[in-house]
Amino acid sequence: MQQVARSFALAFNYLPRIHRVMLGSLTIFTLAITVLRPYIYSPAVERPATGIFLLEKHSLPVLEPEASELLDQTIPDNDEDIPKDELDERMAGEAGVHEYIISTGDTLSSVLTQYGIDIADVTALARQHPALRNLKISQSLSWTLTAEGYLQCLTWNISRSETRTYERVNGSFKESIANITGEWRNTTLTGKLNGSFVTSARIAGLTDCDINSVIKALQWQLDFRKLRTGDQFSVLTSREVLNGQSIQSQLLGVRLRTGGKDYYAFRADDSKFYNRDAAGVARGFMRFPTIKQFRVSSNFNLRRCNPVTGRIAPHRGVDFAMPVGTPVLAVGDGEVIVSKRDGAAGNYVAIRHSRQYMTRYMHLKKLLVTQGQKVKRGDKIALSGNTGRSTGPHLHYEVWINQQAVNPLTAKLPRTEGLTGNDRTKYLAKVKQMLPQLHLH
Ligand SMILES: [Zn+2]
Structure with missing residues (x-):
């Protein structure tokens, strides 16, 4: 091996200067690619081998695309760190089906x-x-x-x-x-907790769709994981019946008693749920996880093509270019479910906000929260950095709704407003009518 190296060096010295320069730069270039390969390639996005080599060759000349586009191509889309339970599976709904009201x-x-x-x-x-x-x-x-x-x-x-x-x-x-035209009928279903909420609700006769609606309706008022045996619930649904079969149902109101306290949510004409006093139950989210608004260096794009490999490498968040050490804030109230160092993501934090929402913050320099900690909107959770697979100081920020990554810049995020004026009057009249139907046994 040494001999080979020596004769190579000897031959190299005999070459004309221009050739030496060219050969030298080519060697450095090749070495650079070899070293960078594992960082540029995303192991998370495997596609059939055919065509990849072709794409790689074509892509080589653009090894240095705009710096802003290369900030973090390779965040794996795994979310293994995120603790999941039975309720999450319920909320995810049917595989691959997205729903929006x-x-x-x-x-x-x-x-x-x-x-x-x-x-x-x-x-x-x-x-x-x-x-x-x-x-x-x-x-x-x-x-x-x-x-x-x-x-x-x-x-x-x-x-x-x-x-x-x-x-x-x-x-x-x-x-x-x-x-479809069946007949709509109102039904009240009541039950007591014995085991998980999902199991108990099924026993009481709620469909999976009803259960999802109940969890969504009450998610900002209480944590379903903290319910205890003996807690009681009463659910008012409107069901469409055709030929004796229930073909679809809509949740109208729910009452849940836990720890001696009753929690309510009722559907308004806008299909959203409010509490007994017509107040909005979700606390609003901030649009940006920083005090100041920074430049977007890379956008949300689920079909983004990695300019180097030619492969599809979804970018599930948005990158904000910002100096290392910028305070990163929780965009909403919630619980820290991840706060740790991870390979590609660097130091990262994930926060769960009620059942449906989750936000993630990556490439941080310093973590200021720990797993399990409760945070309020605007709390400082970390300092931004350039850790993990990142080619420049920035914050990679993600918003997930029902376990789907959405565009943080355009996603509809929870707002605080309750009902006012005529809407409120109509709502309160409805509540008055529904309340007696939500009896507990
Ligand atoms: Zn990013």
């Missing part, structure tokens, strides 16, 4: 793009089916994606009796309309 100011495009759906799909859909431009508050959309992350099928629940479905067929979207 239309609220004030939403458009087809604002809803779908915050979940990372290609704007070209959204435009094509709205052009082919202009009716979709008239979404109304409290209607719901649900959708599934293709393996590549493109829109496969969108379902629009227009009213209790009409549903339209748009399915991708040969590059366009085919519409089908379904009308």
Whole structure:
């Protein structure tokens, strides 16, 4: 080996100067690629080997794309560190189905793009089916994606009796309309906790869909993991019955008694849940995890192509370029579920805010919170840094809703407002009517 090296060095010295320079830089370049390889390649995104080499070759000349685009391509999308339980599985719903309830100011495009759906799909859909431009508050959309992350099928629940479905067929979207008309009946189901809430609720006759709704409705008022045997609940649902079969149901109100205290949530006309006094139960989130707003150096993009490898490396968050040591703040009230050093993410913190929401903060210099700690909106949780697979000082910030990463810059985040004026009056009248139906045994 030594001999080989010596003869190589000898031959190298005999070369003309220009050749030496070229050979030298080529060697350094090759070594650099060899060393950087494991950092550039994402082990999390494995695709069939065919084509990868071709892409790599084509991509070599752009080893130094815009620095801003390279900040952290390779955050693995694993969320193994995040503690999960039975309730989380409930909240995740059917595998791969995303659901959204239309609220004030939403458009087809604002809803779908915050979940990372290609704007070209959204435009094509709205052009082919202009009716979709008239979404109304409290209607719901649900959708599934293709393996590549493109829109496969969108379902629009227009009213209790009409549903339209748009399915991708040969590059366009085919519409089908379904009308169901059963009879709606109100039902009260009551039960006592014996084991987990999910099990006890099933025994009381709640469907999985009802259980999801109950957890969502009360998530900001209490922690379902802390319920105890003997706690009582009463659930008022409206069920559509067709030929003696319940075909769908809607949660109207819920009462839960734990530790001698009653918690309530009722559905308003906007399909959101409020407490007995018509106050909003969610405390608002901050849009940015810092006091000052910093430049976005890399956007949320689920189909981002790694410029170096040519592979799809989803970027599940947004990168803010900021000096090392900038205070990082919790965007909402919650509990720290991860605070540790991880390979690619560097020092990172994950916070769970009620059941549906989670935020993650990566490449931190210093962690200021510990796992299990409760935090309030605006609390300082860390100092920003450049740790893990990061090529410059920045904060990688993620927002997850129902275990799906969403665009932190456009996602609809919980707000604080309760109902006011006429909406409040109508709501309180409804509550008065529903309260006696929420009896406990
Ligand atoms: Zn990032």
